[in-house]
Amino acid sequence: MSDELTPEERKALDGLPxxxxxxxxxxxxxxxxxxxxxxxxxxRMIVLSNxxxxxxxxxxxxxxxxxxxxxxxxGNRAGVIPMAETLLREKSEQAxxxxxxxxxxxxxxEDLAASEAPREDVVASPPARQMADVPEPAVTDEARHDLPAxxxxxxxxxxxxxxxPAVSTDLGKSAPAAGVPALAEKKAVPAAALNExxxxxxxxxxxxxxxxxxxxxxxxxxPVVVEFPDSLRVEQGPDGRILLxxxxxxxxxxxxxxxx
Amino acid sequence: MNExxxxxxxxxxxxxxxxxxxxRQDEPAFRELYRRHTPRLFALxxxxxxxxxxxxxxxVQEVWxxxxxxxxxxxxxxxxxxxxxxxxxxxxxxxxxxxxxxxxSGVDVLPDIAVVPEPHETRIDLERMIARLxxxxxxxxxxxxxxxxxxxxxxDHLDIPEGTSKTLLSTARAKLxxxxxRKGTKS
Numbered sequence: 001m002s003d004e005l006t007p008e009e010r011k012a013l014d015g016l017p018x019x020x021x022x023x024x025x026x027x028x029x030x031x032x033x034x035x036x037x038x039x040x041x042x043x044r045m046i047v048l049s050n051x052x053x054x055x056x057x058x059x060x061x062x063x064x065x066x067x068x069x070x071x072x073x074x075g076n077r078a079g080v081i082p083m084a085e086t087l088l089r090e091k092s093e094q095a096x097x098x099x100x101x102x103x104x105x106x107x108x109x110e111d112l113a114a115s116e117a118p119r120e121d122v123v124a125s126p127p128a129r130q131m132a133d134v135p136e137p138a139v140t141d142e143a144r145h146d147l148p149a150x151x152x153x154x155x156x157x158x159x160x161x162x163x164x165p166a167v168s169t170d171l172g173k174s175a176p177a178a179g180v181p182a183l184a185e186k187k188a189v190p191a192a193a194l195n196e197x198x199x200x201x202x203x204x205x206x207x208x209x210x211x212x213x214x215x216x217x218x219x220x221x222x223p224v225v226v227e228f229p230d231s232l233r234v235e236q237g238p239d240g241r242i243l244l245x246x247x248x249x250x251x252x253x254x255x256x257x258x259x260x
Numbered sequence: 261m262n263e264x265x266x267x268x269x270x271x272x273x274x275x276x277x278x279x280x281x282x283x284r285q286d287e288p289a290f291r292e293l294y295r296r297h298t299p300r301l302f303a304l305x306x307x308x309x310x311x312x313x314x315x316x317x318x319x320v321q322e323v324w325x326x327x328x329x330x331x332x333x334x335x336x337x338x339x340x341x342x343x344x345x346x347x348x349x350x351x352x353x354x355x356x357x358x359x360x361x362x363x364x365s366g367v368d369v370l371p372d373i374a375v376v377p378e379p380h381e382t383r384i385d386l387e388r389m390i391a392r393l394x395x396x397x398x399x400x401x402x403x404x405x406x407x408x409x410x411x412x413x414x415x416d417h418l419d420i421p422e423g424t425s426k427t428l429l430s431t432a433r434a435k436l437x438x439x440x441x442r443k444g445t446k447s
Contacts, residue, residue, distance in 0.1 A: 003430050005405065013405050015383055019299035020306065022317055026294055029321050033290060038328045040285040 215245060217254070226252060274340035282331060294324065297341055301348055307402050308352045310391035319355060323348045349403075349417045356395045389439045396420075397432035404429050 005013070033039045046052075215226040226245055229252075233244040237255070245252040270292060272280075277296075280289035298320060305323075306316035327334075327347055334343055390398060390406075399418060403409040404425075411429075415422045 003433060005433070012382060012386055016307075016386065016406060017383075018303055018406075020303040021295075021299045022302055022313060022320075025298070025302070025317050025320065026291065028317070029294060029298075029324050030287065030291065032321050032325050033328065034287075036325055036329070038281060038285065038325075039287045039290055 275336055278331065278340065281328065297344055298324075300341070301344055304345065304402070304407065305348050305352060307387070307390065307406065308349070308399055309355065310398060315355075319348065319351050322351050326351070346417060349399075352399070353418060385443065389436055392439070393432050393435060397428050397435065400425050400428040401432035401436070405433075 030039060034041060048056075215229050215232075217224045217226075226247065228247065230246040230248060233246070234256070235242050235244060239255060241256040243254040243256055245254070272289070272292070274293065274296070277289045277293040280286035281293070301323065302316060302320050305319045306313060309316050309319060323344060327344055330347075334340075390402065393401060400414055403414050403417070404411065409417075411422045411425045414420075414425045418425070420428075
């Protein structure tokens with residue numbers, strides 16, 4: 001048998017395909033060439049179609065609204081409420097003059113005179129406006145202003161006669177330095193060098209003027225502010241006169257010192 | 261060996277396209293070069309490897325990357341297609357040496373064929389028979405009888421003596437005839 005190909009064999013071999021193009025190999029090879037640095041890295045082209053622009057605008061709006069909402073929420077929690085409290089405190093301090101004591105060196109007479117003068121720039125709270133229209137009542141030791149109903153009074157009296165566990169000595173510790181306003185809510189004040197006549201005049205001023213919203217005392221040189229008291233009363237206790245301040249949260253009892 | 265540099269998509273020569281890739285990393289130029297040479301390169305590699313298209317694709321990818329890695333050594337004294345073919349043969353030979361054949365060659369596992377085979381079926385049968393040749397015989401047979409290379413070229417590409425190439429070719433033809441004879445007997 002000859003080793004050469006027969007014409008039939010040659011024809012069969014010539015009929016074999018000489019070319020084949022594999023699908024998908026081109027991109028793979030191009031990627032490999034790119035990885036080896038022979039081809040330029042593909043730059044991502046972002047085509048801004050109308051739909052994409054609309055989506056972009058919607059996303060931006062959602063982002064702005066979301067950020068605004070978050071800021072508003074945080075502002076309500078952390079910024080707005082404290083700011084409102086500060087403004088209310090400042091307003092209360094402006095509306096209620098301070099009672100000078102012997103130790104309050106920072107309290108000046110001109111400030112007191114200025115604070116006692118009628119203030120038109122202070123917007124009185126609704127109860128204050130109502131009280132401002134009421135004729136000035138006479139203040140006596142037993143005078144009671146805007147006292148609760150008799151039943152409530154009895155209850156309040158029971159509270160008064162009961163021992164006051166909240167008569168704390170930590171007020172002096174927690175009270176700020178002289179001249180710095182401080183809130184004293186639901187705290188009974190221990191007996192202090194508080195001039196009864198000054199307190200009485202102060203009560204009278206608070207009841208008469210727009211300063212009823214707050215009541216400010218100077219205790220050992222530190223201001224004590226009672227916000228929105230319901231009524232005041234002075235009683236004779238076993239150890240002397242007692243100033244009772246009725247608030248919506250309870251009764252504050254202050255042992256008044258001897259009148260000098 | 262047949263030259264494989266006929267332009268398909270533009271009038272630019274292989275050298276112009278290669279220069280565009282090397283100088284400007286021009287991807288369209290590379291794609292044109294790829295589409296011009298890969299169909300023939302892939303058919304050759306797939307026939308030589310005879311392990312399926314997936315492995316042939318790996319080899320073709322390696323060929324293109326290696327071609328541009330060693331482009332500095334190519335002096336354009338021969339056709340770019342011939343140079344690619346040489347790289348492909350080296351890659352195929354290295355791969356066969358490294359991994360060996362995944363299955364035994366032989367005529368006993370030939371599938372049944374139709375009694376009167378159509379031309380298309382005959383071509384498929386012939387491809388299967390070539391694929392069943394031993395690696396060295398198959399490479400020489402494909403390069404000589406399918407691709408049209410001379411024994412001297414085969415000797416250079418495969419780094420074997422010309423006499424060895426002729427012996428391998430003779431053995432390969434004899435085995436193919438035996439396969440065809442067995443197929444004719446079965447039919």
